[in-house]
Amino acid sequence: MAILQMQRIMIYSLKKNRKAILETLQRRGVMEVCDLDMNDGVFFKEDTDSQQSSYLKNSSVAAQALSTVEEYVPTEKSVFSSIEGRKPLSKESYYTYVDEVNEIMRVAYEVLGASKKISDAKAEITKQEAIMESLVPWRELDIPLNYKGTKKTAVFVGTFPAEKSYEEICTQLKLQLSEEVDFNIEVISSSPQLTCLVAMCHTDYKEQLYNALRKEGFSNPVVETHLVPAKKAKRAENIIKEANNVIEKNIKYIKSFRGMKDAFAFVEDYFVLRSEKYQVIKNLANTKHAFVLCGYIPKRDAGKLAATLSTKYDAYVELEDVCDDDTPIKLHNNKFSEPVESVLKTYSMPKHTEVDPTSIMAIFYYVFFGMMFSDAGYGLVMSLACGWALHHFKNMEEGFKKSVKMFFYCGISTMFWGIMFGSFFGDAVSVICQTFFHLEPSQIPQIPGITSALWFNPVVEPMQMLMFSFLLGIIHLFTGLAIQAYMHIRDGHFRYAVYDVFSWYLLVGGGILALLSLDMMKDMAGFVLPPVFLNIGGICAAIGAVIILIFAGRESKNPVKRFLKGAYGLYGATGYLSDILSYSRLLALGLATGVIAQVFNQIGSMLGDSIIAAILFTVIFVVGHGLNIGINALGAYVHTNRLQFVEFFGKFYEGGGKEFKPFRINTKHYNIKEEI
Amino acid sequence: MMDLGLFFAVLGAAFATFFAGIGSAIGVGKAGVAAAGVLTEDPSKFGKVLIFQLLPATQGIYGLLVAFLILSNVGILGEPKDVTLLQGLLYFASSLPIAFAGLFSAIHQGKCSVAGIGTVAKKPDQMGKAIILPAMVETYAILALLISILSVFGVANVNM
Numbered sequence: 001m002a003i004l005q006m007q008r009i010m011i012y013s014l015k016k017n018r019k020a021i022l023e024t025l026q027r028r029g030v031m032e033v034c035d036l037d038m039n040d041g042v043f044f045k046e047d048t049d050s051q052q053s054s055y056l057k058n059s060s061v062a063a064q065a066l067s068t069v070e071e072y073v074p075t076e077k078s079v080f081s082s083i084e085g086r087k088p089l090s091k092e093s094y095y096t097y098v099d100e101v102n103e104i105m106r107v108a109y110e111v112l113g114a115s116k117k118i119s120d121a122k123a124e125i126t127k128q129e130a131i132m133e134s135l136v137p138w139r140e141l142d143i144p145l146n147y148k149g150t151k152k153t154a155v156f157v158g159t160f161p162a163e164k165s166y167e168e169i170c171t172q173l174k175l176q177l178s179e180e181v182d183f184n185i186e187v188i189s190s191s192p193q194l195t196c197l198v199a200m201c202h203t204d205y206k207e208q209l210y211n212a213l214r215k216e217g218f219s220n221p222v223v224e225t226h227l228v229p230a231k232k233a234k235r236a237e238n239i240i241k242e243a244n245n246v247i248e249k250n251i252k253y254i255k256s257f258r259g260m261k262d263a264f265a266f267v268e269d270y271f272v273l274r275s276e277k278y279q280v281i282k283n284l285a286n287t288k289h290a291f292v293l294c295g296y297i298p299k300r301d302a303g304k305l306a307a308t309l310s311t312k313y314d315a316y317v318e319l320e321d322v323c324d325d326d327t328p329i330k331l332h333n334n335k336f337s338e339p340v341e342s343v344l345k346t347y348s349m350p351k352h353t354e355v356d357p358t359s360i361m362a363i364f365y366y367v368f369f370g371m372m373f374s375d376a377g378y379g380l381v382m383s384l385a386c387g388w389a390l391h392h393f394k395n396m397e398e399g400f401k402k403s404v405k406m407f408f409y410c411g412i413s414t415m416f417w418g419i420m421f422g423s424f425f426g427d428a429v430s431v432i433c434q435t436f437f438h439l440e441p442s443q444i445p446q447i448p449g450i451t452s453a454l455w456f457n458p459v460v461e462p463m464q465m466l467m468f469s470f471l472l473g474i475i476h477l478f479t480g481l482a483i484q485a486y487m488h489i490r491d492g493h494f495r496y497a498v499y500d501v502f503s504w505y506l507l508v509g510g511g512i513l514a515l516l517s518l519d520m521m522k523d524m525a526g527f528v529l530p531p532v533f534l535n536i537g538g539i540c541a542a543i544g545a546v547i548i549l550i551f552a553g554r555e556s557k558n559p560v561k562r563f564l565k566g567a568y569g570l571y572g573a574t575g576y577l578s579d580i581l582s583y584s585r586l587l588a589l590g591l592a593t594g595v596i597a598q599v600f601n602q603i604g605s606m607l608g609d610s611i612i613a614a615i616l617f618t619v620i621f622v623v624g625h626g627l628n629i630g631i632n633a634l635g636a637y638v639h640t641n642r643l644q645f646v647e648f649f650g651k652f653y654e655g656g657g658k659e660f661k662p663f664r665i666n667t668k669h670y671n672i673k674e675e676i
Numbered sequence: 677m678m679d680l681g682l683f684f685a686v687l688g689a690a691f692a693t694f695f696a697g698i699g700s701a702i703g704v705g706k707a708g709v710a711a712a713g714v715l716t717e718d719p720s721k722f723g724k725v726l727i728f729q730l731l732p733a734t735q736g737i738y739g740l741l742v743a744f745l746i747l748s749n750v751g752i753l754g755e756p757k758d759v760t761l762l763q764g765l766l767y768f769a770s771s772l773p774i775a776f777a778g779l780f781s782a783i784h785q786g787k788c789s790v791a792g793i794g795t796v797a798k799k800p801d802q803m804g805k806a807i808i809l810p811a812m813v814e815t816y817a818i819l820a821l822l823i824s825i826l827s828v829f830g831v832a833n834v835n836m
Contacts, residue, residue: 343804345804346802346803346804346805347804347805462825462826462829463826466822466826581819582815584818584819584822585815585818585822587822588818588819588821588822588825589818591741591825592737592738592741592821595741595744595745595825596737596740596741599740599741599744602748602753631730631733631734631737634727634730634731635734638731638807638808638811638814639811639814639818641804641807641808641811642808642811642812642815645808646808646812
């Protein structure tokens with residue numbers, strides 16, 4: 001439970017060491033670089049946009065080359081490839097690759113060239129196929145499609161957009177032309193949408209015939225060529241064949257680079273690294289021979305880095321404790337609560353004035369998740385799956401690993417509550433015993449926690465579970481208030497802790513005491529406090545209410561305003577009521593998990609006892625419980641988050657801190673990490 | 677009158693599955709359309725948008741849950757039991773909270789999920805916040821489920 005102390009770090013060094021220093025910083029990944037605004041004549045800034053963009057271009061060329069090779073020679077990926085994480089890369093192989101970067105880039109460009117040839121050839125094939133398609137109706141024609149005639153004859157080759165017979169065309173044309181015009185029509189082919197024909201006449205009547213044809217809807221053929229259609233089609237066929245050859249050859253060529261995939265992946269990463277380094281250089285203040293670098297570093301890492309920089313690169317390092325709104329926030333927690341940090345992050349990082357609630361939140365988080373999921377079998381499945389993943393994929397990404405760890409602990413808690421409430425895949429054990437071993441309910445082996453509840457069964461005693469949920473809720477809310485009190489007292493405002501926290505303890509706690517001593521609670525809660533608690537509780541609540549009424553509006557000087565604000569503060573009691581009732585979801589979701597599990601068991605057992613029934617039972621069991629795990633784990637996760645964010649954080653937490661984002665290696669394929 | 681009691685109990689079970697199921701179907705459907713839209717741009721977000729699509733699915737399951745409890749209490753599933761008219765009507769009344777709170781909360785949770793999918797499409801790192809907003813709507817389905825379950829349990833213990 002801590003926010004790490006940050007230090008502001010200034011590094012002064014000679015320019016000749018700049019590259020080495022930046023590489024060290026990037027590898028260590030412990031420092032956030034901030035912009036140093038020192039453009040004052042002595043210092044100047046370097047503009048690195050052009051280098052950065054050229055690096056990024058190289059990186060994307062390598063990425064494209066990689067995906068091209070991947071397209072033709074796919075790598076076999078396991079189902080779990082997405083959680084495997086990046087491959088680690090040793091320092092030696094890093095430098096071997098670096099020596100070959102130019103060569104790899106040359107190959108990458110060749111791969112892209114080959115890929116372009118393939119796509120060009122594919123486009124050509126489409127084009128030629130379209131030509132061949134449109135030549136089909138002209139197959140019978142033995143003159144070129146753009147034939148215009150001889151010296152004395154005019155020839156029109158073209159189409160009508162409808163089916164027309166020879167006679168139809170002749171009569172239509174004759175109607176439009178004068179008697180002396182002599183023409184000849186030859187229909188090449190005819191289909192419902194298209195009639196292909198050749199018309200000819202003496203050159204003297206060329207215009208007349210053409211106009212007449214146009215009136216009937218005549219138009220020139222789509223394909224223009226000086227070749228006879230059959231020849232043109234043949235040529236197109238040849239071009240396609242050739243293009244196919246080109247494609248085949250280039251695919252083979254690309255496939256020959258299958259061994260280069262790792263290299264392309266490396267180069268993609270390498271240029272991203274360099275580009276990020278140049279992004280940092282933009283933030284430096286330079287003189288002709290020296291530079292200044294400024295940033296934030298957690299205090300625990302500062303000494304070591306400073307020592308390395310000053311001994312190895314003759315740098316002068318200045319460190320200074322800082323704690324203001326601009327300081328980035330880095331959290332530090334023990335192994336048990338660290339995984340829940342990611343949940344806190346999805347809400348907001350704490351401000352530097354606040355406490356890090358992770359470790360307290362973690363306990364409630366695991367407990368609530370377990371109660372909502374509350375099945376020993378499901379918890380076992382979840383913990384085993386997470387444990388297996390953690391054991392097998394050691395290179396998992398840091399953030400993802402945290403989530404897996406969190407669900408591992410949640411699974412353990414789920415197991416615990418499952419045993420407490422006596423649920424193991426619902427009532428699987430007794431259903432199987434009854435259906436397949438024909439045991440009477442009394443003969444079923446009694447395993448506490450598996451067939452019977454170790455504590456109580458919420459399906460049988462829902463009211464007790466509801467009371468327990470409310471109790472946990474009250475503890476949760478009061479813990480939130482306690483953190484607020486702690487912050488007030490830490491800041492030296494003991495009074496505020498009394499006004500804002502202890503008043504509510506009195507009001508809510510007193511109210512609950514009084515409520516529990518009412519007779520009507522006997523049926524609901526199963527117990528009732530002696531009547532004296534009604535008085536004690538009432539007095540406590542009254543004191544609390546008065547404190548809130550007087551002090552909730554203490555910022556206002558105007559007494560009327562102050563009183564009204566106090567009254568409004570008192571109205572916040574309704575908020576506490578709804579907050580506490582909100583914890584009933586612990587019961588509802590717990591029941592949902594347990595009862596749905598029983599539903600599937602019962603459906604499976606309906607078929608009676610036979611081999612086929614046993615197989616069907618297994619199928620229904622696996623699918624049904626799988627479904628139930630999926631939907632209820634999601635529900636438990638979402639609603640545990642809600643209880644933390646709305647009910648718990650609402651009592652003390654504001655957030656709004658800036659997350660610490662160190663300058664580090666941000667690669668896609670390889671994890672280059674070692675101490676230099 | 678025995679038969680009429682059974683009829684009302686089954687009607688209650690039908691109501692719970694029927695209305696809560698309709699709500700979930702509408703909600704999941706809406707969210708699914710939005711999720712598919714996001715996938716056309718970025719298929720790698722499948723896991724994220726799927727969670728949003730599933731959020732309004734729970735009401736249908738709650739309805740099923742209550743229906744199942746009623747059916748097993750009145751002996752449609754398992755050993756047959758006698759159900760009086762009053763018990764049947766009480767079962768019917770017990771199913772109403774989840775039937776209607778389920779119907780409307782699922783539809784509105786679906787709308788909220790659609791908006792959440794939009795958030796995740798633009799800012800994938802804001803997933804945690806975007807998922808809490810539809811979860812707020814679910815609260816009321818959970819409260820309804822709670823009352824329905826407690827009522828069903830209670831009716832089973834009432835001797836009439």
